[in-house]
Amino acid sequence: MKIYDSQIPALNPEFKLEQFDNEILLYSVAGTTAVYLNETGYLVWCLCSENRMIGKIITLLEEAYPEKRQYIRDDVISVINSLAENNVIVLNNES
């Protein structure tokens, strides 16, 4: 799936969160879907909850973790893709 910086992810409210130390499981109360998130995935999921563009999420993380700057864009796009494929987030159309 092609992801654009201008897209704004919205959380699917059907998913509930269960925290295990540094890891997270999200599960759908409507179906039997569960999604496993590591620490990075959880951070991205949290940043998706505040009506930000994907480009802004990437910028925020690059500023917070400058030593990992070269990996952050690919990591965020990968997590966003996975969350969208599992219907955990909904992406608006590219504008």
Place this chain on the structure above:
Amino acid sequence: MSHDGTYIAGFSGLNIEIGYNNPDAKFLIDFLLCDLQREPSKAASVRYDVLVVGKPPKVSLWQGDKQLYFGDSKHTLAYILINEMIYRFIVDHKADLAIHAAALSSNNAGILIPGKSGSGKSTLAAWLTSKGFNYLTDELIFLSNNGVIKPLTRPISLHSDAVSALDALVGPDKEQILAGQRGIMVPHRVLNTNHVPCMPVLSRILFPEYQHGFGVELKKISSAKSCFKLIECHANARNMPDHGFGQLAALTRKTESYQLTYGGFDGLLDTLRPILFDDK
């Protein structure tokens, strides 16, 4: 003298009635269901009939007027009957989590081996049984909130491709095996005569992954990953509040879980000894 009759098999509060027409049919039912004791003071909720007729014998399985199987294969009939019964036991069960898993015990500690069909859980359960573990099931358990394992005990059912791997374990008792095109069913007592029916408390979770030609690899996995994998084996999620997710999370938080990848039995004993063979 009449040789027909009725057999009652029970599991976790539900009884199922199976009619038979002669000693051959009764023998087949005994083979399959001898470990499922009738639940006291409960009427049977459904009835099946097993008929064996003719020479060479043809076997058939019925639910009322509906024929579920007719043919030559006792193995296929047994396979269909046990799957029908498992569906009946699970479909309305709300008191416990129904988990698609093998289970064994050792000194009242319960070992759960969850996995989908083909993951290698029955093969691993058969091998562990031959090494002295107490066999409980290779297919289904009900798991209570406090971690008590209630196993549906049946013969070990192995796919055709696992049969050769276990040939040496079965030894000279091959006449006790029910064979068919899909695979074989082995009475667990052939592998370990010291069977003790029990409901142990969950102690370890071992997720198997059979990969032909692979060696052996054992990895401890986190509670989150264990819960995630267990969700895939949860058979009655739709009956439970929040699909049983909270219960699964609570149980995996307090239970050590491992991922075992194996392609044979070489090295398996040494690999598993630290987590399962404390006293063996």
